[in-house]
Amino acid sequence: MPSPASGQTPALIHVAIVEDDPVFRQALAGAIEGTQDLKLAGAAGTRAEGLAMLEGPAADVLLVDLGLPDGSGIDVIHAAVQRWTRCSVMVSTNFGDETHVIRSIEAGASGYLLKDSSPARIVDEIRSLASGGSPISPIIARQVLARFRQTKVSAASQPMASNEAPPLSAREKEVLELITKGFMTNEIAKLMELSPFTVRSFVRRIYTKLKVTSKAEAIYEARNLGLLTN
Amino acid sequence: MKYRPTPFFANAVLVLSLLLLVIVGIFYSGAGSKQSSAASPHLTQADWQVDDAQGFSAPPPVLDSASLPNTWQHSALPLAPPIALLRQASTKTNATLVHTTWLRLSVPALPNHDSPLALYGARIKTDGTIAVYVNGRLVYRAQEQGPLWNGTRTPLWVVLDRPANSAPLSEILIRLEHTQGTRVAVSSLWLGPVETLKVRYHLRQWLQQELPAILSMAFLTIGIFALFVWFRRRHETSYLLFFNLAVTSFLRSLHFYMGVPIANDWFAWLTVNSLLWLVLVVHFFLCQLHGRQLTWFTRALVGVTGMVGVLTLPVLAVLPNTPKVTPLIYPIAALMGASVGWVGGVNAWRRRSNEGVLVAIGVGICTLLGVSDWLLQNNFVSPEGWYFGAYSNAITFGIFGTLMYRRYVNAIAEVERANANLAQRLQQREAELEQSHQQLREIEQRQLLSDERQRLMQDMHDGLGSTLISAIRSVEQGGMRGADVSQLLKDCMDDLKLAIDSMEPVEADLLLLLATLRFRLEPRMESADVALLWEVKELPALDWLDPSSALNILRIVQECIANTLRHTRATRIRVATAMEEAGVQVIIEDNGQGFDVAATLERANGRGLRNQQRRAQAIGGKVTWRSGATGTQFALWLPLRRDC
The missing domain is CATH 1.10.10 (Arc Repressor Mutant, subunit A)
Known part of the structure; x- marks a missing residue:
């Protein structure tokens, strides 16, 4: 799938993540490491950490898990839309089911990522989102x-x-x-x-x-x- | 009632209306209330005598009281000599012999007055000509053609024009001709300026003639209204009776204000008999109210009424309807009235009919009024009294109007009550319906939940559960590579995704369900490097497509594609949909190596195919395979409708 963001684009895509599952965080970090154009700019494990992270410099793509131990990822999405106005928010979900995804989009998310996606697919989705595209089922x-x-x-x-x-x-x-x-x-x-x-x-x-x-x-x-x- | 003005507004309208009536009353009674007894003396003394004459004669224009025989007797006015009723009735009509009753009144000196004078008397009763002389000059004549029906109710009213240089008014002479045996009656007289006496005259005229006429017309109008009501409601005879009552009343009261000569004609017959009919109608009304037949009493009343009616027929002339005979008929009517009132009253009382009692009381009052009229007419009481009989009409009208009013108001209240009742019942029904719907929904919901739970349990048990158990066993036995474990878990995950997708709202859209499946399988297709040709067409909605059926379809199709990917080494899969007569078809073709369908179904490892068959059967569909060396065509047929 040709993507305008792939290849020898000089602009680096900064990715931040709010996710309590260390395994997925690791998987994501691994997937990003294998690319030239993506960089993991920050990671948070809870809602509070996520909100705190939003005080810092903005990333290009923010991956948010909805089920955080201290609250809903929806709050983080809301805050991200306010703080990181140019950032594309992506919700990470197990099933990509309608209820979760629509709620996230209404909160301001631009896309979603299935957690069991292959590393190649994960970086593809991130690139697509960063360049202004969105997935849909x-x-x-x-x-x-x-x-x-x-x-x-x-x-x-x-x-x-x-x-x-x-x-x-x-x-x-x-x-x-x-x-x-x-x-x-x-x-x-x-x-x-x-x-x-x-x-x-x-x-x-x-x-x-x-x-x-x-x-x-x-x-x-x-x-x-x-x-x-x- | 839709329109309800505010109580304040309603009260204001009521007060205003009453005020208007009061103002009109004050205006009429106040006009010329500047009476002074000095200006208009009350003449209560008279000399009188009765002369015989041969036949009626026209009153001479000038007459000197001195020329009359000097047989004057003094009397106080009103003058009403007693009448021998039987003798009066039996007197053979001797047209030639008439009496003339003379009355001479001396007038006291009147204060000088510029305005014209008037002579006023409440009543002068005679069956011949009335002539009034002032200072010997004829100033007034009435009843030249004999007595008039309204004669005794018409007050005497003479306006005297006074020549400029004539002598002061000193004497009034009244000449009353009458037949032998009948008696005259003269009330006291008033003499005075027109301005001051006018009010008395107009009041009496209005109360004795005009008001009864108005009431009679009003009664008739309401009667006609009742008739039209009866036209639409034939079963309610009381409306017809009311109309009949109004007509009879109208007939009866005509003579109170009609200035037609009294003769033994149909008018007289109607006037006399309508009184009896009136009593009869009221009796029928009472019977309706208290609900008893009173056969013999009714027969007696009808008999008497019929007999009098026949006897007084003008063509038979057995009993002429003349003032000489009718005073003897009227007591019959009074007796009938009294007995109808009494019998009706007693029965109504026993039957607890308030309306009946009211009518009976009314009948009693009317009878009393009639009796008073009769006494007045026959010189038993002072001729200055009032004829109240004309108001029996008003009483009848009032009482029956009250009944109609009550009926009307009750009917409206009844309708309102019925409406309210209906609304209440409707509300109740609605609530009941809502409740039963609620219960039904609850039961349905519970059933649905229970079904869904069962389905999920079954699914977890057969699908995810068994796959996980075999995975655990394999891992424990150590005979499994990491990649295999991963694949097994991925299968579990796929299965779970199918279960979740089956519960998404696909809204009976099979295409959407297939699209979802494709969306799920896409990564696997991509990694397997198999081209997918998506050649689907719009399909009609499958109303039976619930989560459980959706899961079965997803599993069947997924199994098919998984088999193709696993076993056939195909490079291309084509998915298509088609409309059939009573169903739809999902076709999946591949270009891989085929397999022996029959043999595989027989074999132990053909469980996948058998599962597909079983699942298709469960949702009323069927699966078919056609396999050859160049590929396999799988078809899932689903019905458009499922009756379950």
Whole structure:
């Protein structure tokens, strides 16, 4: 899979990790060590350490585990979005199941990594994410489509929300639909006459919109509940 | 009731309406209340005499009281000589012999007045011409054609125009012609300026004629309304009876204010008989209210009414409907009225019918009013009294109006109650329904949970559990390389991923399920260096696709691909889907070396294929293999619908 970040790019990708499992930390360190373009910039084992790490210099990619011993990785994702604004956050998960991934994306993550991935795949995913692409699975694509359908319905009844929640473009929708049918990034790129990287960057854009949408929904909900006054 | 004004607003409207009525009342009664008895003397003394004459004659325009025989007797007004009723009725009509009753009133000196004077008297009753002379000059004539029906209810009202230089008013002479045997009656008179007497006259005129007429019309209007109600509700005869009552009442009260001459004609017949009919209708009404038939009493009433009706028919003229005979018929009506009131009242009381009692009391009052009329008409009481009979109409109207009102209000309340009841019952039903739904949902939920638990248990037992046990055993026996252990654990992991994917929301979309599987298998395909041709087409939704079926499908397809990767040395796998008549098909082809399907199914190590068959059967589908030297085609057929 050709990736624009691979090869002889001078820019070094700084990777930080928040993970309580030392074995996976080691696996990750091992995978990174085998590359020229990746560098492990920091590692934290707990939520508190992770938040503290965010006070330091920003990395390009932050890998976060959700199940930390002293709290949820979601908090770390939230904080990372605030502190390390240019950093791409990636959640590490055992199964890549819809519940965990969607929650992370709504919190601000741009991608996810299956923990049992091969070292080669791990570095590929990190490179792709650093260059502005995002991975997606059929189930998540279906869920994202459903989210935007819901938003459209609620936006019709509440014009205020529609200003804040951008709808999916036709091409973005097409990408998601092809993914739910089981097509891989390369195949979709061929079908839509795009580069695989463009397809992955479409996914990143969709995730950003989903984040905004969920935020708009949260604000709308909060207003409804009377927690916010305009 | 949808529209409910605020109590304050409602009260304001009520007060305003009442205030308007009071203002109108004050305005009318206050107009010309500047009466002074000095300005308008009350004439209560008169001289009178009765002369005989041959036939009625027109009153001469000028008459000097001195020319009359000097047989004056003094009397105080009102004058109402007693009447011998039986003699009056039996008198043979001798048209030629008439009496003339003369009344002479001397007028006290009146203060000088510029405005015209008026003579007012509550009543003058006679069946001949009435003539009034002032200072010997004829100023007023009435009843030249004989008595009028409303004659006794019309007050005397004469406006005297005073010539500029005439002598002061000194004497009033009244000439009353009447047939033999009948008696006249004259109330006391008032003389005074028109302005001051007008009020008395108008009040009496209004109360004796106009108000009864208005009430009678109102009654008739409501009666017509009731008739239209009855048209729509034929089973409620009380509305028809009410209409009948209104019509009869209207007929009966016509004579109170109609200025038609009294003669033995149909009008007289209707006037006399409608009183009896009225009593009869009220009796039927009462029967409805207390709910008893009273057959014999009813028959007696109908009999009497019918008999009087026939006897007084103008064409038969057995009993003429004239003022001479009717005073003898009316007591029958009074008796009927009293007995109807009494019998109805007693029955209503026994049957606890408040409405019946009310009507009975009304009948009693009306009868009393009738009796008072009769006494007045026949000179038993002072002619200055009032004819209250005209108000029996109002009483009837009031009482039956009350009944209708109560019925109306009760009906509305009933409807409201029924609505409230309905709403309540509906709510109750809804709550019950909701509860039973809740229970059903709970049971369903519990069943689902239990099923799911069982499925997971079974799955862990058969899949992950057994693989792990064999892995542990292999590791313990030490006959296993690290790579093999790793592969075994990876298989476990794959299995676990399948289980998790089977629980993701695929929403009956088989394609999404296959896509998920492909997504999972992709790393392995990549490492095995096998090209995957993904040639799927849209498929209809499979509504039966629950997690358990999804897991079976995932396992079947995964097993197929795993077998291909493991055993066939294929370089290309093609996955396709197709629509069939009653189902869908998932086809997986490879270009590897084939195998003997039948033989493999027989063999002990054909467990994988047999598992696929078993799983397919469990979800109502089937699997087939076609294998040759150039490859194998595997097909999984799934039904569109599963009835379970």
